Amino acid sequence: MDSILALKAEIIRAIEQTCAMVSISVSAAVIVGMPIGILLFLTAPGHLRSNRLLYGVLSYIVNLVRSFPFLILLVALIPFSRMIVGTAIGPLAASVSLSVAAIPFYARLVEQSLREVPKGVIEAAVASGAPMKHIIGGVLLSEARPGLVSGLTVTIISFISYSAAAGTVGGGGIGDLAIRYGYQRFDTEVMVACIVILVVIVQLVQWIGSFAASRLDKRK
Amino acid sequence: MITFREVSKQYKAGRQWIEAVQPTSLHVEKGQIQGIIGFSGAGKSTLLRMANLLELPTTGEVYIDGQELTGLNAGELREARRSIGMIFQHYNLLSNETCAANVEFVLKAAGLPSRERKRRVEECLEIVGLADKAKQYPAQLSGGQKQRVAIARALANNPKVLLCDEPTSALDPVTTLSILEFLEKINRELQVTILLVTHEIQVARRLCSRIAVMESGEITERLDMNHPEIKPVTQLGRFLFDSAEMSSSSSVQQKGEGYRG
Numbered sequence: 001m002d003s004i005l006a007l008k009a010e011i012i013r014a015i016e017q018t019c020a021m022v023s024i025s026v027s028a029a030v031i032v033g034m035p036i037g038i039l040l041f042l043t044a045p046g047h048l049r050s051n052r053l054l055y056g057v058l059s060y061i062v063n064l065v066r067s068f069p070f071l072i073l074l075v076a077l078i079p080f081s082r083m084i085v086g087t088a089i090g091p092l093a094a095s096v097s098l099s100v101a102a103i104p105f106y107a108r109l110v111e112q113s114l115r116e117v118p119k120g121v122i123e124a125a126v127a128s129g130a131p132m133k134h135i136i137g138g139v140l141l142s143e144a145r146p147g148l149v150s151g152l153t154v155t156i157i158s159f160i161s162y163s164a165a166a167g168t169v170g171g172g173g174i175g176d177l178a179i180r181y182g183y184q185r186f187d188t189e190v191m192v193a194c195i196v197i198l199v200v201i202v203q204l205v206q207w208i209g210s211f212a213a214s215r216l217d218k219r220k
Numbered sequence: 221m222i223t224f225r226e227v228s229k230q231y232k233a234g235r236q237w238i239e240a241v242q243p244t245s246l247h248v249e250k251g252q253i254q255g256i257i258g259f260s261g262a263g264k265s266t267l268l269r270m271a272n273l274l275e276l277p278t279t280g281e282v283y284i285d286g287q288e289l290t291g292l293n294a295g296e297l298r299e300a301r302r303s304i305g306m307i308f309q310h311y312n313l314l315s316n317e318t319c320a321a322n323v324e325f326v327l328k329a330a331g332l333p334s335r336e337r338k339r340r341v342e343e344c345l346e347i348v349g350l351a352d353k354a355k356q357y358p359a360q361l362s363g364g365q366k367q368r369v370a371i372a373r374a375l376a377n378n379p380k381v382l383l384c385d386e387p388t389s390a391l392d393p394v395t396t397l398s399i400l401e402f403l404e405k406i407n408r409e410l411q412v413t414i415l416l417v418t419h420e421i422q423v424a425r426r427l428c429s430r431i432a433v434m435e436s437g438e439i440t441e442r443l444d445m446n447h448p449e450i451k452p453v454t455q456l457g458r459f460l461f462d463s464a465e466m467s468s469s470s471s472v473q474q475k476g477e478g479y480r481g
Binding site for chain 1: 301
């Protein structure tokens, strides 16, 4: 218990760092990944803006980034992080790599949720003469709402765990604390405390995500 | 009002080409209710879906109110589609939106300002007798009510034409009758020309002034229902009408009378 109290300030800082990394990367996932997901859906063969070339290229890039083991992506992107935020160390630098990983991750989940929207509903909107922006906003995103929120929940939780790996390049965060004190210095108490914190955060995120998804779902 | 000129539709299924609709012409006068009947796979839905180019004809032209749809660019086609309402067998409503929002969607897409939208939504739900369900979600409604919301949505932009793709095929006979009454009323009071596809001959007989019988991608028979004597010559036409004769007095009409009384 003593070691935890002694590290109180550091634990709080670690929580803040984790939150920063996760919120930056998840925001990037929503802001960039969602449009890519929509584009993937629209350009897929047999869909509204079917374009074999664009779909092929996008899909290939998404798969390419997603096939990197995260640790390797993290290291490979060190020069890129340095270019973007001026440093390769710290939560901000780690956020760059996390964002690069989160964007294609969420893009695929968005594409999948949009495919769940019944074709007939989209067709009815097309038949009514609705322009594309209304079909995207009023039909696709609205009908796929529960799936998009569930996908976001999955993304947040995955990236809480990815952010722990970011500790290895000096990214900080709770995962990093657990590794430095718990694993490398055999301080079991700190490790347990970190894990408990992570469990609580993940449970909370999942609970909120599931609740929001079910509230947004009017199909039943 | 609606003219198909030598339209045909072919598509590729695996290795072979399938001729869904063979070169076909059909003209529907303003204010008429034209039915297309036939068994499944006869190409009747494909023909209907060519009326607003949901299905692009392989050859031929489609005219709505004198305008050639097949010659329009994407923006002009969107504009033209606003005056062509459409309803479907499975309603195709937005399930995460209320009934009012479903109707409002097509008005918003047409660029109507907010206040006028609200007024028009009320009017349209009033026409189909569902003003009290405005705030409910489709999942809370019965099949017939869902189809009525779909009708309200199709009417929102004051269409000249209403396309109906098996509109009653998922409904029971009593509900079917009430939907047909709404369609009749819309045709009579709003002067909307209706093109309706169905495999239920009862529905076509009840509603249509003209019926085209379709068989393997071709219109094989055209019947004028206002003619004193309807004598189908094709085997399918006779089959459909004879089986209708047998059950017409029993099923739909009787239930219909019960429903009205």
